Amino acid sequence: MRTQLWFQILLIIGFYLILLGVNSTSASSHCQTEQQSVLIRLKKELHFDSLLSSKLVSWEPNAADCCTQVIGLDLSNETISGVIDDSSSLFRLESLETLNLAGNNFNSIPIPSGFGNLISLISCK
CATH class of the missing domain: 1.20.5 (Single alpha-helices involved in coiled-coils or other helix-helix interfaces)
Known part of the structure; x- marks a missing residue:
C-alpha cells in the first residue's frame, strides 16, 4: 500500500x-520585439541590390522565427554599399558577438565609433 x-x-x-x-x-x-524591430530598421537603412541579395532580401518583419537576443549577424557578400554611420541600428544590437560584413562595398569609409557600443563583439570581418 x-x-x-x-x-x-x-x-x-x-x-x-x-x-x-x-x-x-x-x-x-x-520574440523580443526590440531585437526584431532593430533588425527591420537595419534592413531599411542598408543599401543593397535585392536581386543579388540572398540574406537581407529574405528578412521579413512579421516572420515567426525571431530571437530573444541577436548574437551573430552574417551579412557577407550582400551587395551592401554606402555608409554605415554612428546612427545605424546595427549599433543597437548590443549582444552581438560575431559580425561579418565581408565582401560589401563601404567606399573606404572610416570605421564608425558606434562599434564601441558592441561590447560583446568577439569576431568582426
Whole structure:
C-alpha cells in the first residue's frame, strides 16, 4: 500500500515538473520585439541590390522565427554599399558577438565609433 502511495506521489511530481518545463520553454521562446524591430530598421537603412541579395532580401518583419537576443549577424557578400554611420541600428544590437560584413562595398569609409557600443563583439570581418 505504501509503495503504491509513493508511486502516485512521484507520478504527480513528475507530471508537475513536465508542465513547468513546457511553460518555461514557451515563455522563453517569445520574440523580443526590440531585437526584431532593430533588425527591420537595419534592413531599411542598408543599401543593397535585392536581386543579388540572398540574406537581407529574405528578412521579413512579421516572420515567426525571431530571437530573444541577436548574437551573430552574417551579412557577407550582400551587395551592401554606402555608409554605415554612428546612427545605424546595427549599433543597437548590443549582444552581438560575431559580425561579418565581408565582401560589401563601404567606399573606404572610416570605421564608425558606434562599434564601441558592441561590447560583446568577439569576431568582426
